[in-house]
Amino acid sequence: MSLNAVWEAASATPFTPLIDKDSQFSVGFNLLLLALVTATLFGLNQSFLGIASLGFPAALAFGFGAVFMICAAGVYV
Amino acid sequence: MGTTYHQLRKLPKVHRPDTIASGILEPFQPWRNCVLQVLRMRFFTATVLGLLAPSLCAATNLTTPSRLDLPSGFKPPQVFKNTNLVRNTNLEKSYVRETINVVVENIDKQPHNDYYIPFPAEVFDRVAGFEVRDKKALEKGRFDVDYTEAVSSDGNQYFVIHLPEPLAPKSQITLGISYSVLSSLSPLPATIGQADKQYLTYSFSAYMPSAYTTNTQKTKLKFPSTNVPDYTTTDGLKSGSDPERKGATYTYGPYDTAKVAPGTQHPITVRYEFTKPVISISLLERDLEVSHWGGNLATEERYWLRNNGSELTKQFSRVEWTFTNYQQAPTSAVRELTYPLLPGSVDPYFIDDIGNVSTSRYRPSIGRSAGSLELKPRYPIFGGWNYSFRIGWNNDLASFLRRAAGVNSDSYVLKAPLIEGPKMAEGIQYERVVVRVVLPEGAHNVRFEILEGTNSNGLPGVNHIHAHLSSLKTYMDTLGRTILTLEVDSLTDEARDSKFVVTYDYSMLDALRKPLTIFAGMLTVFVAAWGIGKIDISIKKR
Numbered sequence: 001m002s003l004n005a006v007w008e009a010a011s012a013t014p015f016t017p018l019i020d021k022d023s024q025f026s027v028g029f030n031l032l033l034l035a036l037v038t039a040t041l042f043g044l045n046q047s048f049l050g051i052a053s054l055g056f057p058a059a060l061a062f063g064f065g066a067v068f069m070i071c072a073a074g075v076y077v
Numbered sequence: 078m079g080t081t082y083h084q085l086r087k088l089p090k091v092h093r094p095d096t097i098a099s100g101i102l103e104p105f106q107p108w109r110n111c112v113l114q115v116l117r118m119r120f121f122t123a124t125v126l127g128l129l130a131p132s133l134c135a136a137t138n139l140t141t142p143s144r145l146d147l148p149s150g151f152k153p154p155q156v157f158k159n160t161n162l163v164r165n166t167n168l169e170k171s172y173v174r175e176t177i178n179v180v181v182e183n184i185d186k187q188p189h190n191d192y193y194i195p196f197p198a199e200v201f202d203r204v205a206g207f208e209v210r211d212k213k214a215l216e217k218g219r220f221d222v223d224y225t226e227a228v229s230s231d232g233n234q235y236f237v238i239h240l241p242e243p244l245a246p247k248s249q250i251t252l253g254i255s256y257s258v259l260s261s262l263s264p265l266p267a268t269i270g271q272a273d274k275q276y277l278t279y280s281f282s283a284y285m286p287s288a289y290t291t292n293t294q295k296t297k298l299k300f301p302s303t304n305v306p307d308y309t310t311t312d313g314l315k316s317g318s319d320p321e322r323k324g325a326t327y328t329y330g331p332y333d334t335a336k337v338a339p340g341t342q343h344p345i346t347v348r349y350e351f352t353k354p355v356i357s358i359s360l361l362e363r364d365l366e367v368s369h370w371g372g373n374l375a376t377e378e379r380y381w382l383r384n385n386g387s388e389l390t391k392q393f394s395r396v397e398w399t400f401t402n403y404q405q406a407p408t409s410a411v412r413e414l415t416y417p418l419l420p421g422s423v424d425p426y427f428i429d430d431i432g433n434v435s436t437s438r439y440r441p442s443i444g445r446s447a448g449s450l451e452l453k454p455r456y457p458i459f460g461g462w463n464y465s466f467r468i469g470w471n472n473d474l475a476s477f478l479r480r481a482a483g484v485n486s487d488s489y490v491l492k493a494p495l496i497e498g499p500k501m502a503e504g505i506q507y508e509r510v511v512v513r514v515v516l517p518e519g520a521h522n523v524r525f526e527i528l529e530g531t532n533s534n535g536l537p538g539v540n541h542i543h544a545h546l547s548s549l550k551t552y553m554d555t556l557g558r559t560i561l562t563l564e565v566d567s568l569t570d571e572a573r574d575s576k577f578v579v580t581y582d583y584s585m586l587d588a589l590r591k592p593l594t595i596f597a598g599m600l601t602v603f604v605a606a607w608g609i610g611k612i613d614i615s616i617k618k619r
Binding site: 004007011012016017035050051059064066070074 | 490528597610
């Protein structure tokens with residue numbers, strides 16, 4: 001099967017990004033803001049429970065927020 | 078064939094002018110670079126996600142061009158005869174485009190399928206987009222062609238055409254051979270005034286260089302205009318005037334060459350007006366960067382351009398240029414480059430060694446029509462002058478990428494133009510083109526294919542395109558992005574519409590590598606902060 005045939009066969013499944021280009025900034029900004037808030041709260045009261053309840057979501061939000069924000073800035077990673 | 082030969086691997090030469098640094102992300106401002114440098118996530122590579130790294134090497138159809146090494150004194154076996162040969166030479170562009178239709182007959186007692194076409198060694202590497210088809214069955218596609226090294230005895234290099242089926246004795250086949258020859262036109266006079274007309278000369282043989290005897294042959298030359306001040310007239314090759322002139326078309330022949338030995342030369346030189354630039358790109362580097370997270374296909378092209386036309390006799394006069402430009406008079410200088418962009422192209426930029434070039438205009442596409450990027454260099458590029466620059470733009474990835482059919486498939490198919498480039502009436506020749514397809518980090522099992530149609534796509538056969546895989550570490554990368562590099566020597570703008578298809582595997586885990594790496598880094602910081610906070614550093618008696 002030629003690769004062009006693979007392309008034709010995939011006509012029903014075009015690529016759709018997780019977040020649309022127009023929404024990248026708002027999603028990235030909100031996730032980074034959430035990360036900032038939760039990280040600050042964790043900083044005020046550092047405990048092992050705080051890592052699970054605040055540090056974990058803060059790190060997760062920062063991870064995804066950073067990726068979307070850098071895309072919104074025009075550096076498509 | 079009866080002659081043994083060995084395959085000799087020949088890697089393309091690597092030539093890289095250093096006037097412009099490479100890198101698709103460099104047009105961004107320095108302050109942004111500083112911020113983004115901090116975000117480079119190289120330091121977690123080994124510890125965090127190293128175990129998740131897929132193999133990069135699973136690509137299966139990458140090619141390295143090779144050439145046949147013929148023994149000294151080699152001569153193609155005389156098993157064919159050219160019954161009739163018509164050569165059409167088009168000089169309307171700044172390179173020579175030849176289309177040859179030849180009826181080939183097997184005159185041996187055995188079937189044969191290897192047909193040799195000789196070129197002088199100094200011309201061979203300047204032959205672009207060489208293609209041979211069965212003229213009566215174009216839809217069957219191009220024939221396989223091998224390239225040879227120079228034969229030391231006669232200095233020729235050969236294209237060896239492998240007919241799909243051996244030609245039976247006394248059978249005939251009509252071959253349609255097409256190619257372009259770069260840098261074969263020379264300006265005469267070599268220096269002219271700024272507003273003068275430019276003339277080019279082209280030299281060739283009235284007898285088509287062939288490895289076989291040719292019964293009858295003729296050559297039709299198509300000039301860009303009827304202004305042809307000098308041309309060779311032959312004497313005694315045929316009855317009547319030679320060449321026959323009809324408007325801008327000159328015909329040499331037909332000649333009866335049944336008794337002329339193969340390889341006999343009869344030099345012809347023509348000189349004609351060509352008051353247009355002779356645009357030659359010594360190197361084009363083209364990057365296509367695929368971003369699944371951003372849903373974007375970023376394109377950047379870096380050009381090293383030169384005008385091979387007549388040089389200026391005197392100093393450049395800005396006043397005279399302004400006058401000529403105002404009148405829109407024909408000129409041998411590059412005044413503007415028009416670059417059609419695909420529908421949906423946004424964020425174009427045009428940068429040279431100094432910085433952003435503001436004398437450009439972008440007409441975005443409306444509906445499904447192409448956009449147009451009009452580039453005006455900082456100065457008109459006269460003969461012998463150089464200009465290097467880069468341009469880039471973005472497209473939505475959805476127009477170029479599809480998920481391969483299948484339930485929960487992790488395979489993706491990318492289809493994009495191999496070469497775009499400016500569209501100029503006078504044509505553009507490329508000495509070397511390097512296309513880099515930057516796939517997402519973690520993409521593996523990469524395969525590629527060049528699309529072929531019923532007409533020539535202006536490219537050599539896929540076996541003569543050097544393809545290899547590498548990786549590139551840039552922003553937010555841990556393992557580095559997979560890069561498929563395709564390198565082609567000698568091309569013309571006829572390859573503008575050629576397309577390639579790339580398939581690759583890219584799992585959810587590959588996609589999540591970037592955010593999870595950052596997540597792991599941040600979590601490590603939090604745990605470290607908590608752990609360090611638990612250390613008792615108070616001063617007290619123990």
